[in-house]
Amino acid sequence: xxxxxxxxxxxxxxxxxAAIKGRLEALELDAQAGEEQGMPTFGxxxxxxxxxxxxxxxxxxxxxxxxxxEAGEALNLHWKEKLQRTDVDDTVFWGQTLAxxxxxxxxxxxxxxxxxxxxxxxxxxxxxxxLAKGLNLAVRNVATHTRKEFTEQEGMEQLGAYSH
Numbered sequence: 477x478x479x480x481x482x483x484x485x486x487x488x489x490x491x492x493x494a495a496i497k498g499r500l501e502a503l504e505l506d507a508q509a510g511e512e513q514g515m516p517t518f519g520x521x522x523x524x525x526x527x528x529x530x531x532x533x534x535x536x537x538x539x540x541x542x543x544x545x546e547a548g549e550a551l552n553l554h555w556k557e558k559l560q561r562t563d564v565d566d567t568v569f570w571g572q573t574l575a576x577x578x579x580x581x582x583x584x585x586x587x588x589x590x591x592x593x594x595x596x597x598x599x600x601x602x603x604x605x606x607l608a609k610g611l612n613l614a615v616r617n618v619a620t621h622t623r624k625e626f627t628e629q630e631g632m633e634q635l636g637a638y639s640h
Contacts (some may be wrong), residue, residue: 520632523639526554531635540631547638548616559584567612574605611637636637 484492520528520535530550534543552566561569561583572583576598579585588604590597615634619626626634 520635522595523635526550527635527639535631535635538628540626540628541622541624543624544631544634544638545616545619546617547635548612551638552612555586559586566616567609570608570612571605574601574608575606576601607637607640 488508501573520532523531527550528545531543533546534540534546543621552569555573556562556564556566559573564572573586575585579584588597588600590600592598615637619634
């Protein structure tokens with residue numbers, strides 16, 4: 477073969493550049509509109525490092541469902557490794573780790589700080605346990621077991637909940 481075919485044709489390169497340019501211009505217009513209207517801005521840059529590090533490679537390829545799934549997996553793995561609890565399924569892990577009862581040998585607890593008698597502290601502890609279990613069941617499991625792609629809005633909301 478004396479003349480191998482190029483990986484990309486000049487037309488494909490021009491079309492890709494035009495698409496990127498259009499996307500960047502649209503993002504710039506959106507940012508300007510948000511500033512003019514005083515709308516709050518929220519983007520992936522504001523997410524927790526564990527969440528965004530896992531999601532970013534998929535998010536930038538517009539694979540929002542996969543990004544959410546990977547973020548959920550990363551959060552579970554992060555805390556299971558940190559607490560040395562790789563012996564238990566994810567939803568059970570969150571129920572045990574955030575349970576209201578005192579810790580037992582081999583089953584450490586994560587606690588919202590504050591006095592046990594304080595109603596706000598109690599509410600936060602119970603709420604965080606419900607949130608963690610709920611995110612695992614209603615977000616990570618759905619992202620894992622469905623093939624329906626999430627919209628950018630849905631994905632960002634779910635990543636935001638994980639980041640919280």
